[in-house]
Amino acid sequence: MRSLGKLDTDDIDRLKRRTALVSVAVKTLLMLGKFVAALLSGSLALMSEAGNNLGDVGITLMSYFAIRLASKPADEDHQFGHGKVEALAALIQTGFLIALAAFILIEAIKRLYSGGDDVQPIPFAFAILIFSVIVDTWRWITLDKVAKATKSEALAADALNFASDIVAAALALAGLAATRYGLHGGDTIAAIAVAIFIGVAGLRLGRQTVNTLVDAAPPGLTDPVRDLIAGMPGVIAVTALRLRPIGGTIAGEVELAVSRTLSLERVAAIRDAVIVSVTNRFPGVNLAVAATPIALDDETVVERVLLIANKRHIPIHHVTVQSLERGKSVSFDAELDGRMKLGQAHELVSALEQAIKDELGAGFEVESHIEPLEVGELHGRDADEHVRAEVEAALAGRAPECGTLFDIHHVRVRETPSGLVVNYHCLVDPTLSVDMVHSHVDTLDRQVRSDCAGISRIVGHAEPQRARDL
Numbered sequence: 502m503r504s505l506g507k508l509d510t511d512d513i514d515r516l517k518r519r520t521a522l523v524s525v526a527v528k529t530l531l532m533l534g535k536f537v538a539a540l541l542s543g544s545l546a547l548m549s550e551a552g553n554n555l556g557d558v559g560i561t562l563m564s565y566f567a568i569r570l571a572s573k574p575a576d577e578d579h580q581f582g583h584g585k586v587e588a589l590a591a592l593i594q595t596g597f598l599i600a601l602a603a604f605i606l607i608e609a610i611k612r613l614y615s616g617g618d619d620v621q622p623i624p625f626a627f628a629i630l631i632f633s634v635i636v637d638t639w640r641w642i643t644l645d646k647v648a649k650a651t652k653s654e655a656l657a658a659d660a661l662n663f664a665s666d667i668v669a670a671a672l673a674l675a676g677l678a679a680t681r682y683g684l685h686g687g688d689t690i691a692a693i694a695v696a697i698f699i700g701v702a703g704l705r706l707g708r709q710t711v712n713t714l715v716d717a718a719p720p721g722l723t724d725p726v727r728d729l730i731a732g733m734p735g736v737i738a739v740t741a742l743r744l745r746p747i748g749g750t751i752a753g754e755v756e757l758a759v760s761r762t763l764s765l766e767r768v769a770a771i772r773d774a775v776i777v778s779v780t781n782r783f784p785g786v787n788l789a790v791a792a793t794p795i796a797l798d799d800e801t802v803v804e805r806v807l808l809i810a811n812k813r814h815i816p817i818h819h820v821t822v823q824s825l826e827r828g829k830s831v832s833f834d835a836e837l838d839g840r841m842k843l844g845q846a847h848e849l850v851s852a853l854e855q856a857i858k859d860e861l862g863a864g865f866e867v868e869s870h871i872e873p874l875e876v877g878e879l880h881g882r883d884a885d886e887h888v889r890a891e892v893e894a895a896l897a898g899r900a901p902e903c904g905t906l907f908d909i910h911h912v913r914v915r916e917t918p919s920g921l922v923v924n925y926h927c928l929v930d931p932t933l934s935v936d937m938v939h940s941h942v943d944t945l946d947r948q949v950r951s952d953c954a955g956i957s958r959i960v961g962h963a964e965p966q967r968a969r970d971l
Contacts, residue, residue, distance in 0.1 A: 541625060542623050550666070598703030606700075633670040637667045673692075735771040742754075743755075744786070758793055805861065813853055821833065829861075832870070837871055838874055839873030846871055881915040920955050921956045922957065924960045927962070942963055
């Protein structure tokens with residue numbers, strides 16, 4: 502048989518069903534042997550054991566069908582699956598164990614008061630009880646191993662049944678031995694001990710099963726899962742975490758707080774990372790993750806403006822924030838489809854301005870400048886070499902007049918329906934600020950457009966000098 506840790510879901514379901522069926526066969530054989538021995542010997546303890554095994558046969562059959570039902574996938578009526586069917590089967594086993602313990606206890610007390618303890622400690626009774634202890638020990642070890650590996654509550658309950666049967670059979674054996682050596686009432690006292698043991702085992706099983714049915718959080722799991730998630734990149738806080746056992750798994754729901762400035766793709770990546778990390782650290786925990794965007798205290802005005810524009814799908818750039826005596830002023834360039842009517846464009850940008858004012862609050866002045874956005878692809882081709890050479894010469898000639906730009910290279914000129922589109926690279930002093938470099942490049946672009954007719958767009962890419970020299 503393959504290692505239990507390497508079994509897939511179907512293999513685990515088959516193993517659980519096969520284990521339950523073997524338990525049914527074993528319980529049936531032991532029940533028949535103990536019943537015959539009890540009739541021949543008159544032992545109440547043996548009769549109690551036979552009744553216990555008879556109930557176990559029915560309960561184990563119920564566990565078998567519960568396991569089959571619990572392995573069914575989730576459906577429209579049972580959206581979290583059928584795993585709790587096993588817990589329900591375990592609860593019924595609990596009820597039977599407690600009822601059987603009460604019955605045995607009452608009968609034993611009656612026998613004590615009536616003085617009737619006519620027990621014949623025949624060799625067959627000893628043999629069947631010794632055999633029962635050996636078989637029960639084997640089944641308990643096997644069931645416990647499979648139950649832990651498959652996280653089956655029904656098999657765990659069955660394993661507890663076999664464990665209790667070991668002690669109960671040993672007590673019954675001790676009672677027969679006491680009777681054999683002349684201790685009057687030894688069998689009845691053993692029956693009382695069996696009843697008490699079965700009752701305690703049933704209560705322990707019942708407490709565990711009830712915790713599952715009422716969705717009690719698995720002990721010792723919530724805080725480690727919360728700490729793991731809270732320490733992950735991008736997670737601001739864990740605002741809610743709920744864990745509950747369902748069959749052999751733990752179903753979880755977690756709510757995260759993330760920065761509202763993050764993109765949807767980044768938020769999705771954080772959710773996926775949380776699920777993978779929790780699954781790797783705590784196998785068997787299946788999480789559903791929800792992320793709530795929140796405003797952080799350290800958000801800048803520019804970040805807040807860009808966020809609002811992004812939500813409205815309006816590209817903006819050149820956001821400028823000014824501090825004035827009477828308040829603050831925010832201005833920006835908004836890019837809209839160049840084919841759009843001005844009235845429609847103005848309406849969209851005005852709504853954006855109002856949304857920014859609502860976000861920033863009183864005391865903010867908001868102004869915008871509308872620029873045309875090319876929404877389609879420009880079809881073009883490389884310009885003739887003499888055109889490219891003319892543009893490159895103009896760039897190289899004007900560069901010294903525009904500050905610290907030098908070494909114009911990688912010049913490309915393309916003809917498009919909108920005019921010539923020029924791309925070029927240049928070198929600059931790496932210690933200059935971005936503002937200064939942009940100003941110099943912008944000056945060069947304007948001068949070259951005035952020198953060379955037909956240029957509709959120039960894109961200058963500035964590189965630090967040492968990056969090119971390395």
